[in-house]
Amino acid sequence: MNPLLLLDYSGIAVFAATGALAASRKELDLIGFIFLAGITGMGGGTLRDLIIDAPVFWILNPTYIVICALVAVLVFFTAPMVEYRYRLLLWFDAVGLAAYSVLGAAKGLVASGSATVALVTGILTATFGGVLRDVVAGEPSVLMRPEVYVSAALVGAAVFTGMDIAGVDGTIAALVAFAAAFLVRGGAIRYGWT
Template identity: 65%
Template sequence: MDPIILLDYAGVAVFAATGALAASRKQLDIIGFLFLAGFTGIGGGTIRDLVLGVPVFWVQNHDYIVVCAAMAILVYAGAHLIESRYKLLLWLDAIGLAAYCVFGAWKGLVVTGSGVVAVVMGMLTATFGGILRDQIAGEPSVLMRPEIYVTAAMAGALTFTVLHIAGLPLMLSAGPAFLVAFLIRGGALRFGWSFPPYRSRPGRHPEDIP
């Protein structure tokens, strides 16, 4: 199997695990686990392929659905052994983000040849599944947490795109890009890295506007 495809499977598997962990925190049944794992695992890649106008990856290859189901069952059987499931969810999400921002950027570059589109596809692929997971599960959205999130995906996708366009072999571009994204997101989780928040006065309520 092409090593870059392994990143795709890794991204799907890890994001599926985070969806199943979210289901465990909500004490859902096995169908809830399967649904959230599948939705999270394939969500970002589905949106990417629809935007790019290419066949949706899991429709062409149902092995991705099997991977999501396997992760759901695995977490269903063992989630009770984990002391802090939300912390594990966030760290697995960081791994999935790093893998998926690279694969998304690669696919965007292969399909369009545009570096700009590649970076956007990497960001979209890496973040959309986690955002959907949190919305459906009623978890605090990773997007709304103060730590750096989307920026980590952008940095990884940008690193891959620049290195690959510069002529480096595929995996010599993918490896450093994965590390950049994971280290930024991991550092944000460990040390609370964030950008300065907006500090101006809040917007007025609609009823206060004349």
């Protein structure tokens, strides 16, 4: 499987899970879970596609919608058993952030040819789903938390863009950049890096 596609499906699934966990904290019904899972999982990529003037990815391939719905159903039935739902949300969010920072940079770079644009589309893709989730759920934005957040997305986007421009193989660049972004955000969650 193409590693970018794997990042894509993983990113959407974990972001969808964070939306469903937010729905669980708000005690919504099943459809509310699916709704929040969908806007969180697909929001960042939708904004990215609109901005780079590409067809919206889930219109081309409705499988993404089904993934979000399945994840939401799964969380709906298992979340009551989870003790630390917000903590879990933060860790899933970190995986999604890392995956989407790379994917957003890759698509922005192809569409514009500009490294600067790639950094912006990487950051936007990684953060916008979470912003939508927090705004709709009426929670304080995860971006306003004291620990490092947007910086981790920047690291993922910058490492990928730099390695890609340097001619490194796309698969390796994607995996290294994903790991770098996840380490930064993970460290922030675990050790409170600010």
